Amino acid sequence: MTEIPRPSADALLDQPPLSPAEVSALEQALGALLGTDNDIVLVQSEAIVALEAVAHSVAGPGIPALNVVTGPYGDGFGQWMRQAGSPVRDLVSPFDEVARVDDVVAAIRRDRPRVVSLVHAEAATGGTNDVAPILRAAREVGAVTVLDAVASIGAEPVLVAEWDIDLTVIGGQKGLAGPAGVSAVVVSPHAWAHIDANPGAPRSSVLSVLDWRDAWLRTDRSVIPGLPSWLESRALALAVERVRAEGLATVNARHAAAAAATRAGVHALGLELWQRGAGVAPVATAVRIPLGRREALQDGALGGILSAGVGVLKGQLLRVNHYGQAARPEPVNDALVRIAAAMSVNPGAALEAAAKIWGASGLPEN
Ligand SMILES: *Cc1c(COP(=O)(O)O)cnc(C)c1O
Secondary structure, eight states: OOOOOOOOHHHHTSOOOOOHHHHHHHHHHHHHHHTOOSEEEEESSOHHHHHHHHHHHHOOTTOOEEEEESSHHHHHHHHHHHHTTOOEEEEEOOTTSOOOHHHHHHHHHHHOOSEEEEESEETTTTEEOOHHHHHHHHHHTTOEEEEEOTTTBTTBOOOTTTTTOSEEEEESSSTTOOOSSOEEEEEOHHHHHHHHTOTTSOOSSTTOHHHHIIIIITSOSOSOSSOOOHHHHHHHHHHHHHHHHHOHHHHHHHHHHHHHHHHHHHHHTTOEESOOSSOBOSSOEEEEOOTTOTTTTOTTTTOTTEEEOOGGGTTTEEEEOOOGGGSSHHHHHHHHHHHHHHTTOOSHHHHHHHHHHHHHHTSOOO
């Protein structure tokens, strides 16, 4: 049993209000983490709200969008753009495959959409899309690009500048081992021009990125608009600082090793990955539940860092959420032991296979 921590009133309640300097410092830390000088719009809510805000900001009547769907989040993003009035073409992959780059690039060149949106890593299905060539093709036709990097940031490189991404959405709660309550959008000048020209972009709304820009980013920054989440903002700053101190490359490497160790262990148990191709994610691994094993491996009843498939994926896969501080040997080994126990098999071979991966990774074995 994990002990539930009892934080002090000092830590949780009796803090001074968040200062403008702290907000600016958080933006700078996020910009440094992502290697970009572009504006950072903080969203006082979890990343799903930031995604909804972005969808409504870029979409509208007469703004055709091409939306790459490789999991539930991409599906939702397309629906929000449709709500906003855009004609949206969803390019849907089976959820056990990542996007087929050639097909997506061909569709972008043929349709010449004004918006191209896609998810980078899919925590829900354990896949990572090869986003660079898709973003390049989108740029070639002048489209505004939207990347949902919530599950990839911290777990693998998110190259905002090199890929020239217009709108990058991130959150703290996955690879950064931080809080879920404040998220961020990196906004390029090209994206601002597009959103400014969109008469439907939200104003006077919790979904408005323009409100935050005009009331904060383009001011002397002496007054923070509204009442920002003190605790979550400070927690996010702490999470980003911890990642910086460890080194983003090392944090990425921990995630890669955790994923590889999980895959090796799962194969040793005679199970298959959910992803059929090579596009497996460092953030989380999805394991296919074989027919006849539904009872044993059901619904995240297994505990630890294991969870059930959500929505249409329920009963079909088991997620190993080896992200953040769980991208380490102990939680991964614990997950393998739990899966082995549920299958009534000895975990020895799985643990041995996982140990080999950690050994070869050169990372500390704790
Ligand atoms: C986790 C995640 C999000 C954010 O979802 P929340 O409900 O805010 O936690 C968005 N996109 C992807 C791809 C994710 O994995």
